[in-house]
Amino acid sequence: MAFSGWPEEALDFYDGLAADNTKTYWTEHRAIYDEKILRPMADLAEELAEEFGEPKLFRPYRDVRFSRDKTPYKTHIGAVIGGTGYIQLSAEGLAAGAGMWQLSPEQLARYRTAVAHDITGPELERIAAEIEKAGLSVHGHGVLKSAPRGYPPDHPRIGLLRYKGLTTWREWPVEPWLETASAKDRLIDFLRTSLPLVAWLNEKVGR
DSSP states (O other), X not given: OOOOOOOHHXXXXXXXXXXXXXXXXXXXXXXXXXXXXXXXXHHHHHHHHHHHOOEEEOOXXXXXXXXXXXXXXXXXXXXXXXXXXXEEEETTEEEEEEEESSOOHXXXXXXXXXXXXXXXXHHHXXXXXXXXXXXXXXXXXXXXXXXXXXXXXXXXXHHHHTOXXXXXXXXXXXXXXXXXXXXXXXXXXXXXXXXXXXXXXXXXXXX
Protein backbone atom coordinates (compact mmCIF):
# COMPACT_ATOMS: atom_id res chain seq x y z
CA MET A 1 0.00 0.00 0.00
CA ALA A 2 1.10 3.58 -0.60
CA PHE A 3 2.03 5.59 2.47
CA SER A 4 -0.81 7.93 3.45
CA GLY A 5 0.29 9.18 6.87
CA TRP A 6 -0.47 8.08 10.42
CA PRO A 7 -4.04 8.37 11.70
CA GLU A 8 -4.93 9.86 15.07
CA GLU A 9 -5.26 6.34 16.50
CA ALA A 10 -1.48 5.95 16.18
CA LEU A 11 -0.80 8.87 18.50
CA ASP A 12 -3.56 7.77 20.87
CA PHE A 13 -1.90 4.36 21.04
CA TYR A 14 1.38 5.87 22.22
CA ASP A 15 -0.38 8.16 24.69
CA GLY A 16 -2.00 5.07 26.18
CA LEU A 17 1.24 3.11 26.17
CA ALA A 18 3.04 5.91 28.03
CA ALA A 19 0.38 5.71 30.73
CA ASP A 20 0.19 1.90 30.84
CA ASN A 21 3.39 0.31 29.55
CA THR A 22 2.36 -3.28 30.21
CA LYS A 23 1.89 -6.49 28.29
CA THR A 24 -1.83 -6.28 28.99
CA TYR A 25 -2.16 -2.91 27.25
CA TRP A 26 0.08 -4.06 24.39
CA THR A 27 -1.89 -7.24 23.81
CA GLU A 28 -5.25 -5.47 23.89
CA HIS A 29 -4.10 -2.78 21.42
CA ARG A 30 -1.73 -4.82 19.25
CA ALA A 31 -4.01 -4.59 16.22
CA ILE A 32 -3.84 -0.79 16.32
CA TYR A 33 -0.04 -0.93 16.44
CA ASP A 34 0.13 -3.33 13.50
CA GLU A 35 -2.37 -1.53 11.27
CA LYS A 36 -2.06 2.15 12.23
CA ILE A 37 1.64 2.43 13.14
CA LEU A 38 3.77 -0.43 11.85
CA ARG A 39 2.16 -0.77 8.42
CA PRO A 40 2.39 2.96 7.55
CA MET A 41 6.02 3.01 8.73
CA ALA A 42 6.83 -0.03 6.59
CA ASP A 43 5.13 1.55 3.57
CA LEU A 44 6.98 4.82 4.14
CA ALA A 45 10.35 3.12 4.59
CA GLU A 46 9.88 1.13 1.40
CA GLU A 47 9.09 4.29 -0.56
CA LEU A 48 12.04 6.19 0.90
CA ALA A 49 14.32 3.26 0.07
CA GLU A 50 13.97 4.00 -3.64
CA GLU A 51 16.10 7.14 -3.19
CA PHE A 52 17.91 6.75 0.11
CA GLY A 53 18.69 3.05 0.53
CA GLU A 54 17.64 -0.12 2.28
CA PRO A 55 15.35 0.35 5.31
CA LYS A 56 15.38 -1.40 8.67
CA LEU A 57 12.53 -1.12 11.17
CA PHE A 58 13.32 -1.41 14.86
CA ARG A 59 11.49 -3.84 17.10
CA PRO A 60 9.02 -2.32 19.58
CA TYR A 61 10.55 -4.09 22.57
CA ARG A 62 13.02 -2.38 24.89
CA ASP A 63 16.28 -4.04 25.90
CA VAL A 64 15.90 -3.94 29.68
CA ARG A 65 18.81 -6.22 30.59
CA PHE A 66 21.06 -3.41 31.82
CA SER A 67 18.44 -0.75 32.52
CA ARG A 68 16.78 0.27 35.76
CA ASP A 69 13.70 1.11 33.71
CA LYS A 70 12.02 -2.25 33.14
CA THR A 71 9.07 -1.01 31.07
CA PRO A 72 8.90 -3.49 28.20
CA TYR A 73 7.86 -1.38 25.19
CA LYS A 74 9.28 1.61 23.36
CA THR A 75 6.98 4.62 23.25
CA HIS A 76 7.96 5.34 19.65
CA ILE A 77 8.59 3.49 16.39
CA GLY A 78 11.84 4.04 14.54
CA ALA A 79 13.43 3.04 11.26
CA VAL A 80 16.87 3.39 9.70
CA ILE A 81 17.01 4.35 6.03
CA GLY A 82 20.11 3.55 4.02
CA GLY A 83 22.26 3.04 7.11
CA THR A 84 22.61 6.77 7.84
CA GLY A 85 19.04 8.13 7.97
CA TYR A 86 16.62 7.71 10.86
CA ILE A 87 12.90 8.46 11.24
CA GLN A 88 10.77 8.22 14.37
CA LEU A 89 7.11 8.59 15.29
CA SER A 90 5.82 9.09 18.84
CA ALA A 91 2.93 10.80 20.58
CA GLU A 92 4.99 14.02 20.39
CA GLY A 93 5.12 13.91 16.60
CA LEU A 94 7.66 13.08 13.90
CA ALA A 95 11.46 13.29 14.10
CA ALA A 96 14.34 12.52 11.76
CA GLY A 97 18.13 12.31 11.88
CA ALA A 98 20.98 11.57 9.49
CA GLY A 99 24.69 10.95 9.87
CA MET A 100 26.75 8.76 12.19
CA TRP A 101 25.51 8.60 15.77
CA GLN A 102 28.38 6.62 17.31
CA LEU A 103 31.78 6.22 15.69
CA SER A 104 34.00 3.20 16.24
CA PRO A 105 37.55 3.90 17.46
CA GLU A 106 38.87 3.56 13.90
CA GLN A 107 36.16 5.83 12.50
CA LEU A 108 36.71 8.36 15.28
CA ALA A 109 40.43 8.57 14.47
CA ARG A 110 39.64 9.22 10.80
CA TYR A 111 36.96 11.75 11.75
CA ARG A 112 39.33 13.75 13.93
CA THR A 113 42.07 13.68 11.31
CA ALA A 114 39.63 15.07 8.73
CA VAL A 115 38.27 17.72 11.11
CA ALA A 116 41.78 18.88 11.97
CA HIS A 117 42.85 19.05 8.31
CA ASP A 118 43.11 22.56 6.84
CA ILE A 119 40.87 21.68 3.87
CA THR A 120 38.42 19.00 4.99
CA GLY A 121 37.84 20.60 8.40
CA PRO A 122 36.62 23.97 7.08
CA GLU A 123 34.62 22.06 4.46
CA LEU A 124 32.68 20.33 7.27
CA GLU A 125 32.12 23.67 9.00
CA ARG A 126 30.65 25.12 5.80
CA ILE A 127 28.40 22.08 5.31
CA ALA A 128 27.10 22.26 8.88
CA ALA A 129 26.45 26.00 8.57
CA GLU A 130 24.45 25.55 5.35
CA ILE A 131 22.38 22.76 6.88
CA GLU A 132 21.59 24.82 9.98
CA LYS A 133 20.66 27.75 7.73
CA ALA A 134 18.08 25.44 6.15
CA GLY A 135 16.45 24.90 9.56
CA LEU A 136 18.03 21.64 10.69
CA SER A 137 20.16 21.11 13.78
CA VAL A 138 23.64 19.58 13.59
CA HIS A 139 24.39 17.64 16.76
CA GLY A 140 27.54 16.12 18.17
CA HIS A 141 27.22 13.01 20.32
CA GLY A 142 29.31 11.63 23.14
CA VAL A 143 30.94 15.04 23.56
CA LEU A 144 34.25 15.08 25.43
CA LYS A 145 34.64 17.59 28.26
CA SER A 146 38.12 18.52 27.07
CA ALA A 147 40.24 18.27 23.95
CA PRO A 148 40.88 14.74 22.66
CA ARG A 149 44.37 13.41 23.20
CA GLY A 150 46.85 14.80 20.69
CA TYR A 151 44.85 17.94 19.87
CA PRO A 152 45.37 21.40 21.42
CA PRO A 153 42.46 22.84 23.42
CA ASP A 154 42.65 26.05 21.33
CA HIS A 155 42.26 24.29 17.99
CA PRO A 156 39.94 26.40 15.76
CA ARG A 157 37.58 23.41 15.38
CA ILE A 158 37.86 22.05 18.91
CA GLY A 159 34.06 21.83 19.19
CA LEU A 160 33.85 19.40 16.28
CA LEU A 161 36.92 17.51 17.50
CA ARG A 162 35.27 16.76 20.83
CA TYR A 163 32.38 14.89 19.17
CA LYS A 164 32.23 11.09 19.04
CA GLY A 165 29.40 11.16 16.50
CA LEU A 166 27.74 13.72 14.25
CA THR A 167 24.19 13.92 12.93
CA THR A 168 21.55 16.27 11.63
CA TRP A 169 18.22 16.35 13.47
CA ARG A 170 14.74 17.82 13.17
CA GLU A 171 11.47 17.41 15.08
CA TRP A 172 7.95 18.22 13.95
CA PRO A 173 5.12 18.51 16.50
CA VAL A 174 1.76 16.89 15.83
CA GLU A 175 -0.08 18.72 13.05
CA PRO A 176 -2.84 17.69 10.62
CA TRP A 177 -0.35 16.91 7.83
CA LEU A 178 0.95 13.98 9.87
CA GLU A 179 -2.23 12.13 8.85
CA THR A 180 -1.46 12.62 5.16
CA ALA A 181 1.10 11.50 2.58
CA SER A 182 2.76 14.93 2.81
CA ALA A 183 4.60 13.66 5.89
CA LYS A 184 6.84 11.81 3.43
CA ASP A 185 7.63 15.04 1.59
CA ARG A 186 9.01 16.61 4.78
CA LEU A 187 11.22 13.59 5.39
CA ILE A 188 12.48 13.59 1.80
CA ASP A 189 13.38 17.26 2.12
CA PHE A 190 15.15 16.57 5.42
CA LEU A 191 17.17 13.65 4.05
CA ARG A 192 18.13 15.54 0.89
CA THR A 193 19.23 18.56 2.92
CA SER A 194 21.33 16.25 5.11
CA LEU A 195 23.07 14.57 2.17
CA PRO A 196 26.18 16.83 2.13
CA LEU A 197 26.94 15.95 5.75
CA VAL A 198 26.28 12.27 5.14
CA ALA A 199 28.51 12.35 2.05
CA TRP A 200 31.34 14.03 3.99
CA LEU A 201 31.14 11.41 6.72
CA ASN A 202 30.99 8.52 4.25
CA GLU A 203 34.00 9.83 2.34
CA LYS A 204 36.19 10.98 5.22
CA VAL A 205 35.16 8.55 7.96
CA GLY A 206 33.84 5.48 6.12
CA ARG A 207 32.24 2.36 7.46
